[in-house]
Amino acid sequence: MVDPKLLRGSLETIVLKLLDDHDEMYGYEITQKVKALTADQIQLTEGALYPILHKLEGQGILSTRIASIGNRKRKYYSLTDEGNERVTEKLSDFEVFVQSMQLILNPKMG
Amino acid sequence: MMEHKPKRRYLTDHGMELLDTFIYNKSGGGYDVRIEILDHYVIEIEQLLNENPKMTFIIARNEVHKKLGETRALKKIVKAKQKQIRKYWNKKVNHFLIGYLKWPKMVMTLLLFFFFFSIISVIPSQRHTMLVMLSLQSLVASASYLVQYRSIKASSFKIADPKSTLYSFECFMESAGTLFVMALAPMHIQYLLAEYFEGRAWLFPIIISIGVLSCTYLSLKAHAFHTEFRYWIKDELEAKYPDYLKLVRF
Numbered sequence: 352m353v354d355p356k357l358l359r360g361s362l363e364t365i366v367l368k369l370l371d372d373h374d375e376m377y378g379y380e381i382t383q384k385v386k387a388l389t390a391d392q393i394q395l396t397e398g399a400l401y402p403i404l405h406k407l408e409g410q411g412i413l414s415t416r417i418a419s420i421g422n423r424k425r426k427y428y429s430l431t432d433e434g435n436e437r438v439t440e441k442l443s444d445f446e447v448f449v450q451s452m453q454l455i456l457n458p459k460m461g
Numbered sequence: 462m463m464e465h466k467p468k469r470r471y472l473t474d475h476g477m478e479l480l481d482t483f484i485y486n487k488s489g490g491g492y493d494v495r496i497e498i499l500d501h502y503v504i505e506i507e508q509l510l511n512e513n514p515k516m517t518f519i520i521a522r523n524e525v526h527k528k529l530g531e532t533r534a535l536k537k538i539v540k541a542k543q544k545q546i547r548k549y550w551n552k553k554v555n556h557f558l559i560g561y562l563k564w565p566k567m568v569m570t571l572l573l574f575f576f577f578f579s580i581i582s583v584i585p586s587q588r589h590t591m592l593v594m595l596s597l598q599s600l601v602a603s604a605s606y607l608v609q610y611r612s613i614k615a616s617s618f619k620i621a622d623p624k625s626t627l628y629s630f631e632c633f634m635e636s637a638g639t640l641f642v643m644a645l646a647p648m649h650i651q652y653l654l655a656e657y658f659e660g661r662a663w664l665f666p667i668i669i670s671i672g673v674l675s676c677t678y679l680s681l682k683a684h685a686f687h688t689e690f691r692y693w694i695k696d697e698l699e700a701k702y703p704d705y706l707k708l709v710r711f
Contacts, residue, residue, distance in 0.1 A: 378497055378500070378501055379504050379505075396529070397501060397529045398530045398534035401494075402537065402538060402542075405542050405545050406541065408545070409549060417496065421471070422472075422477055423477055423496070423499060426496055426500070
């Protein structure tokens, strides 16, 4: 499993990318999707995920919708227009970061 | 022979209520935070109960609570939400206060201040200064009472509309009283630092203007926090963060 310290700076990118690929998702769905895509290597905890979602909502990058599911409510998150612009920016920054790390870890590739 | 599939177990309304109370007791979170956490817990608990048919609800709940990080994780989520609400509140307050930082208002504040300063400067004795100060303060306080509190007594008090002329007049009366009292301070500064200001008389109005505008801005901020402002954005805050009063106090 990936060290949580390594994961911390990438959480926002992960959340934005998933919401970019799906119309809307709820919290539990995001944690399960990350777990499935990474074959259990990355496990998002509640304590890590929800603060990120609330922060992005506060910044106007995500919008929310509350739906009734049986005998309870569920909060769905989706990207706003500003969020869509932010995703492109974030993914581009992350790709540059990954390439830079590759150059450090495998200098011969440079 | 047909295979008997066990029925899928779901939490009842009562189970949901018990779980909601549990989450509230552990986190103290408002409605907005609780519905998310509750949904997450319910899915995990139902999954656990279906994988372990003999498990009880309480054991499943405690297992899930442990798995999801216990009270520490819940409090972390609530703390993050509180931070967002405070950020939003501060943004709105600053936006409101920036409305003060317009040339006409700032110039009027300074003119009013220097008017009071001039009055105090020409009064010959300290005793007379005190008398004039007390008289003007009483006038301001009486006018403020007549405008505001008579309407409270008549039970017709309405939260002031920030754009109304009446509210502007009330603020003017309050700030006039404050500015009058503040006019005394520069006199003392001028007296104590007379040697410093010799040959640098041009510095005096600049320093005093910065001081007056800063004090007025800070007093407006305090006013915003303690009076009508929280009512002006109450509906907006409630729409964005339902049950926010359970999470923060302003």
